[in-house]
Amino acid sequence: MEIEDVLIIGSGVAALQLASKLGTDFNVKVLTKSTVRHGNSLLAQGGVAAAVGLNDGPEKHVADTLEAGRFHNDESVVREIVHDGPGLINTFFEIFDKNQEGRLQLGLEGAHSEPRIIHSGGDTTGKNMMEHLIGRMPRNVQVEEDMFTYELIMDQSQNRCIGVKSKDQQGVLHCFYGRHIVLATGGCGQLYSFTSNAQTATGDGIAMAYLAGAEVADMEFIQFHPTLLHINGATKGLISEAVRGEGAVLVTEDGKPVMENVHELKDLAPRHIVSQKIFDCLKSGQRVFLDISGISQFSQRFPSITAMCEQNGVRLSEGRIPVAPGSHFLMGGIKTDLTGRTSIDGLYAIGEVACTGFHGANRLASNSLLEGLYQGKRLAHWIRANKGTDPLAQWSVMDPINLHKKVKFPEVQMLKERMMTHVGIVRSKALLEEQKQWLDQFRMNEIRGLDTYSVRELTTIFMGITASLMTEAALNRTESRGGHFRSDFPFEDDQKWSEKTIIHKYKGEVGETHEHVKASLVH
The missing domain is CATH 3.90.700.10 (Succinate dehydrogenase/fumarate reductase flavoprotein, catalytic domain)
Incomplete structure (x- = not known):
């Protein structure tokens, strides 16, 4: 059985930055549900925010980030990422737009006090950054495209993630194992009828981590x-x-x-x-x-x-x-520390799928690519210093277990339209409770035996679970802050600004080690 040193799910800027920074001493595999050149990172137009202007400085950038995030941010995280910003962009200097003197052209975007948006190709920054990362990808990085990952394989005795289960385009099941499992699956913009997001942004990573028992935080904060x-x-x-x-x-x-x-x-x-x-x-x-x-x-x-x-x-x-x-960006997600470590050993999350506390209640424009670059580099440094232990697992093809009557599914377009009207730009207790009741009828938390569902069905399940997490979090936050606006609580609550809306781990059986996967760790 092949065991990867690092198994990365997703292929955006954060994922490719991690893969490129790990070096050639690691076996690295990247699984992506579509292709490497299809995702939100590629669509990023504006640029990367970094305090490199003559009249700018990291503390100004910190202040703007905290103000935009309505002070729900983790200030220590903001300072760490922002102060590292100028250094992070140096490795991409050659691709950025410059003026006649050869200096970086700096644009201005909303809520920034200084021009600090560094762009490439005018409005194709994400595309050019992705191509730059793909071009310098080490030979030890193997990419498997059109591989839909739908479940984390867990060793419950150690509360450790040891691998993932995926299906290819033909629906054939594959199991992959690794010492470090990294979710870089992006956000969930496709839960809304109006969105800027790629078709792949359906909340898969958040739902998978939640079903496996990871903590999820701040899901009410959606940027439109x-x-x-x-x-x-x-x-x-x-x-x-x-x-x-x-x-x-x-x-x-x-x-x-x-x-x-x-x-x-x-x-x-x-x-x-x-x-x-x-x-x-x-x-x-x-x-x-x-x-x-x-x-x-x-x-x-x-x-x-x-x-x-x-x-x-x-x-x-x-x-x-x-x-x-x-819908444009999710400030919440899988709760992680600055390195990307989740509440499950061996499982990491980076990029939009993660909630580090950097963005707070509302992301400052062009801070997302900055965060992805930072997290990819920082996690690579941590993994190089902590190679990890070997998961021992044996997979045998057997009849599916835990077979239950399949849940009924919401119609996807109706789900998207209802999220836009009920959990959209303007919310209220009445709308949120109505949406919760509508979602509860599908009983998504009762699903078992994920192997028995098609990729299309699994995508719908993940959208439903993620929508439920967002709705629950929005109900729990009885104030308006940043991207979360409640018409029945239209003002910020000074007592709530720093409260994290953490949804604790799922209590069900999905994500537990299957009986026919005997797993243990060798220390």
């Missing part, structure tokens, strides 16, 4: 990006905040500025404030547009946005882009 391209009632993709940073203004159809007298930063106010205001406009029947007429050479500065608009019939010559807010 204010400006997604909005065509015929559907969102078609992200319009980067950098567009507003370059001078675009949000207006109604009659040209009235949307953010006037709403916030001192107007169009560059924190994302939750801008999103809520646009949502109010749309709810009252007003369409909202980004007026880009003041941006010179828009197509050169934003080539991918230009192409997306043209593909969807938007005439940029008219100077307006129709927009609507949509």
Whole structure:
């Protein structure tokens, strides 16, 4: 039986940064449910936030991160990541856009007090960073694409994760074992009908970790990006905040500025404030547009946005882009320390799937790629210093065990629409309780024998479980803070700002070591 030194589930910036930093002395395997070049990291437009400007400094960046996160952040985590930021981007210096003097071009985005957004290819930063990481991937890293991972293999006697179970495109089951199991599966934006996220962002890693007994935290904090391209009632993709940073203004159809007298930063106010205001406009029947007429050479500065608009019939010559807010980023996730260690030995989480406390209640724009780079590097250093123990496991093909009557499934589009209306930008006790009751009827927590479900069914199960975690957390937080807005509790509660909404481990049997997998650890 093959045992990997490091088994990574997911293939975004955090995952590839980890793989590239481990060195050549480790056997590393990356499992991805689609392809390496398909995911949220590749879609990242704006850039990476780092305090490298002449008038900037890490403490300014720290202050902006804490303010955007409504002080729900772990300040020590914020300081550690932000202060490491300038050094982290040095390894990517060659791919970033520069001015005529050869210095980095710095953009401005919402809630930043200084221009500090470093970008590549105008608005293709994520794509170029991914290509850079793929290009320098060591030979010892093996990537298996189209491998849907759906369950963690546990040695319950040690509360240790020793491997994962996955299915390929034909539905054939595969088991993989490792000394270190890393979840880098991204977020859950696809739980909403309006989202900027890739099709793969369905909350798989969070659901798997929860079913295996890991702690999950702050699932109520969902960031809704204010400006997604909005065509015929559907969102078609992200319009980067950098567009507003370059001078675009949000207006109604009659040209009235949307953010006037709403916030001192107007169009560059924190994302939750801008999103809520646009949502109010749309709810009252007003369409909202980004007026880009003041941006010179828009197509050169934003080539991918230009192409997306043209593909969807938007005439940029008219100077307006129709927009609507949509689910963009999850601030919560699997509870980890700064290294990425979860409450389960041998299991780590990095990137958007993890909750380190960096983002607090609302992520500061362009801090996500920064966090992914930091976590990948830090976990690599930790693993190199702690090689780990060998899981001994034996898998034999047998009839599925724990067979129960299959649960009924929610219709996916209905789930997405209900999440948007009930657990979306504006929430209330009545809406949340109605959603909880609707989700409870599917009895997702009673599932057993995951091997018996198809990949499509497993995806729906994970979406349902993650939606339930988000709904429960939103009910528990009786205040408004950051990305979580309760119309029945519209103000921040000074007694709650630092409280983590931790959902403790799942009490069921899913994720336990199967009877036909005899596992132990060799110390």
